[in-house]
Amino acid sequence: MEQPPLAGFPESARKVALERFQLLRPHLEEKRSLRVVAAEADIPFRTAQRWVAQYQRFGLAALVRKKRADSRGRRGISEAIRKAIEGLALQTPPLPITALYRQVQRLAEKLGENPPSYWLVYRIVRELPADLVMLAHKGTKSYSDTFELIHRREAAGPNAIWQADHTPLDILLIRPDGEFAKPWLTVVIDDYSRAIAGYFLSFEDPSALHSSLALRQAIWRKEDPRWIVCGVPDILTILDRVGLPSEALSYLHNGRSERLTDFGGTASDSLWR
Numbered sequence: 522m523e524q525p526p527l528a529g530f531p532e533s534a535r536k537v538a539l540e541r542f543q544l545l546r547p548h549l550e551e552k553r554s555l556r557v558v559a560a561e562a563d564i565p566f567r568t569a570q571r572w573v574a575q576y577q578r579f580g581l582a583a584l585v586r587k588k589r590a591d592s593r594g595r596r597g598i599s600e601a602i603r604k605a606i607e608g609l610a611l612q613t614p615p616l617p618i619t620a621l622y623r624q625v626q627r628l629a630e631k632l633g634e635n636p637p638s639y640w641l642v643y644r645i646v647r648e649l650p651a652d653l654v655m656l657a658h659k660g661t662k663s664y665s666d667t668f669e670l671i672h673r674r675e676a677a678g679p680n681a682i683w684q685a686d687h688t689p690l691d692i693l694l695i696r697p698d699g700e701f702a703k704p705w706l707t708v709v710i711d712d713y714s715r716a717i718a719g720y721f722l723s724f725e726d727p728s729a730l731h732s733s734l735a736l737r738q739a740i741w742r743k744e745d746p747r748w749i750v751c752g753v754p755d756i757l758t759i760l761d762r763v764g765l766p767s768e769a770l771s772y773l774h775n776g777r778s779e780r781l782t783d784f785g786g787t788a789s790d791s792l793w794r
Contacts, residue, residue: 538584611657676713683754687727707731709739
């Protein structure tokens with residue numbers, strides 16, 4: 522029986538075929554033991570043998586999931602089982618798919634339902650949104666770094682956008698009174714080049730004065746000729762809770778800074794058009 526070409530299948534079917542090929546690739550191309558490859562991929566060994574035989578005979582199109590001849594449609598599961606699968610998949614630490622499948626089987630037995638197939642469970646887990654999985658498994662910081670920055674405003678050139686922020690340094694220094702303490706770094710960064718435009722170090726907690734001093738250094742020319750970053754930004758974004766005093770805002774306004782956004786919620790939430 523002639524196998525239809527892969528292009529004749531819908532995109533979802535082609536995706537399944539490519540996923541199965543990727544699982545088999547270490548055996549097909551690197552000649553690794555099929556039993557080892559199947560175990561690493563959580564595939565039953567006989568299933569892996571069948572896939573390899575079909576691929577070697579008919580090519581990639583043979584790895585498309587076949588519709589059961591005795592089935593009138595996609596095998597369904599109850600909403601309770603589906604929610605259980607999704608909830609288990611989002612647990613921390615993440616469960617291996619085999620362990621998750623065993624738990625789903627036990628739950629189905631308790632509910633008096635037919636347990637779903639391994640591949641149905643696998644597909645439901647794989648179809649979970651990537652951002653939701655990352656948020657559940659790795660937390661808000663990884664989620665923000667990966668997904669939220671996709672929508673961040675990008676600078677078109679130098680001095681288009683500056684960012685000001687405060688952070689405690691993870692080092693101990695000796696204060697003037699002889700005590701050890703961690704200093705605070707206030708820094709102004711050019712968004713386009715990622716160059717440091719200005720900074721200020723202090724043992725005191727961040728304040729509007731520290732922001733002003735770092736910004737003053739950022740604006741003026743530096744004594745070191747190699748440090749060429751200077752000027753007035755079109756947009757200044759203050760990322761921490763400490764803003765700028767009114768004198769600094771007035772200076773930026775006169776210097777034609779178009780916008781200053783202060784995520785700290787201070788009086789410097791002003792827009793200049």
